[in-house]
Amino acid sequence: MRLTVVLLAAQTALRISPRLLTSKAAALRTPRPDPQRRFRTMETSEDPQDPQNDVNKSESDVNAPSEPREPTEESQRSLDAPAEPGLMPGETVVREGKAVILFPNANEVFYNPVQEFNRDLTCAVVTEFAREVLAQRGVRIVVPGETDRVVVRLADERNGGEGEGEGEERREEFRTAPVGKRCEEGLRVLEGLAASGLRSVRFSLEVPGLKSVTANDCSAKAAALIARNAAHNNVTHLLEASQRDASMLMYEARGKKECYDVIDLDPYGSPAPFLDAAVQAVSEGGLLCITCTDMAVMAGNSGETCYSKYGSVSIKSKYCHEMALRIILHSLDQRANVYQRYIEPLLSVSVDFYIRVFVRVRTGQAKVKNSASKQAVVYNCVGCGAFHLQRMGKRISQGKHMKYSAATGPPVGLNCEHCGQRYQLGGPLWAEPIHDTEFVQKVLAAVSGNPSRFGTSKRIEGVLSMVTEELQDVPLYYVLDQLSSTVHCNTPSMLQFRSALLHAGYRVSFSHACKNAVKTDAPAGVLWDVMRCWEKSNPVKRERLSETSPALRILSTEPTLQASFDVRDDANPQSRKRHLTRFQENPQANWGPKARAKAGGGVSSELEDRRKQFQGKRKTQITDSAQLKNFPCKKFRKVRSFHALLFPNERFIKAAFR
Secondary structure (H helix, E strand, O other): OOOHHHHHHHHHHHHHOOHHHHHHHHHHHOOOOOOOOOOEOOOOOOOOOOOOOOOOOOOOOOOOOOOOOOHHHHHHHHHHHHOOOOOOOOEEEEEEEOEEEEEEEEEOOOHHHHHHHHHHHHHHHHHOOOOOOOHHHEEEEEEOOOOOOOOOOOOHOOOOOOOOHHHHHHHHHHHEEOOOEEEEEEEEEOOOOOOOOOOOOHHHHHHHOOOEEEEEEEOHHHHHHHHHHHOOEEEEEEEEEEEOHHHHHHHOOOOOOEEEEEEOOOOOOHHHHHHHHHHHHHEEEEEEEEEEOHHHHHOOOOHHHHHHHHHEOEEEEEEEHHHHEEEEEHHHHHHHOOEEEEEEEEEEEEEEEEEEEEEEEOOOOHHOOHHHHHHHEEOOOOOOOOOEEEEEEEEEOOOOOEEEEOOOOOOOOOOOOOOOOEEEEEEEEOOOOOOHHHHHEEEHHHHHHHHOOOOOOOHHHHHHHHHOOOOOOOOOOOEEEHHHHOOOOOOHHHHHHHHHHHHHHOOOEEEEEEEEEEEEOOOOHHHHHHHHHHHHHHHHHHHHHHOHHHHHHHOOEEEOOOOOOOOOOHHHHHHOOOOOOOOOOOOOOOOOOOOOOOOOOOOOOOHHHHHHOOOOOOOOOOOOHHHHHHHHHHHHHHHHHHHHHHHHOHHHHHHHOO
């Protein structure tokens, strides 16, 4: 019988057309293209065991897609072009900006288009930083697609009364530094956690005025891949691969003449272990670019963990994203003060699932004494959300000298004067401006004047426009939705609320960190007076309010300010009038940071499975309210299950009495 079965199987196999077998095999070998990813794979018959199949990826390379936009001609050509020469088995090519990066395996590629904004913004900031620094060294940078700028030395500004001929001679003294060429007077750049080296390759190809770029990673496979990517992009004359511990590499560079002018740290999670070395290894007036992705810690979910990492207690609040920026700035300044150094924030942004700060580090014992008065603790009411800042120190100018003393306080009582609830204490945090408006305007002008340079130019223009419109001397913000929710009334339009504050004589602005933010110098009492006036025209049913609720306490007080809600022209900022891309929508599901790379390579799938488990619950929206009865309340289910445990035989008792 077995022989009969074998003969029948052979007969069936002979009936299969060879052409069908060939087409099936070709279909199995041909990878299905993914239109959302701009990369290609090439499989060969060579040995797949390659030492570069595995890379510990940084947060810039391990994340999710960026802002949705139409595919460009360049990206479409990259998909349709023939395979890149020199690819290893199963390798993937990713194109971003001018860089062409090789990744070890298509199944392990988590190329992060959403972090393209991070890399584009960094290239723009480093370019403007190089323009300022090299202008003092007699070098003019040349950016492709950018109109020529008139660059004048500081000496020319001081001696402005000299003849025109001498001024022309000075302009001729400037040497040019084009993109992709080594500049002996240029900047030395370090990327401490480079992974694939994508960011460093882009620096070498897109930022002019560089002397050297060091792409470091502690993984041997990552360092080998960085070297391959540098050779693949023909930037070996600028880019050097390094396999060192990032902290030790920076510690060895401290105190030397050849220290780094720009240090970029983009770790997976917290940068806290590298901050002490970074503030020492950067040159005088150098630039630190720091990314933090541990937002759960910095946004108040684990205040004790935040204190252990950054020396500050985070609290849950509506302004948590700006507070996270001020916490990392406080930590940087505190660590720099140990070595008689201090920071000057140039740009601090909270976008997507991370925060990014660009600060200059300078040395000066006298300026370090001002740091205590730059920090503050925050008192946050748990009932109405009103907050008050208390500076850590006080400085008073006395002619040429500065007098320092301890701050006096607290600025609040035991309970909130508006709702009677208690206060939470958070901080210390940075209480000075978090942006240099003049520098941000230079970056904004360069990006808007050359929009084809970056793929995310529109979003950079929108975010930086909002940054320039923010009130720089007002820390933190309120959220209009929270104010309305506290008093249980309808929400006024943003323009009406902003107009009411402007009519009252106060300043107000948006915040790039929150869509409905209200950043104002008006005290909390004025805000609640505005809400009381709004509630009079949109009354709340007082009988439904609890006697201990903050809403009843706030609405029981008569307003001392008669608010006017007539919309003013200056209530609508230019970034909103021009409909700039300020806050992007999530491009797709599960777009946040991916799982951490495993020690042996690859990415752990356990975290991804847990994240996807509760996603897409309401893909089919319920339009008929009667259908809601089919979804029992979770608490009701818990009560029933608990009741069944206590009285397991209840249904039998009821049946007996019937």
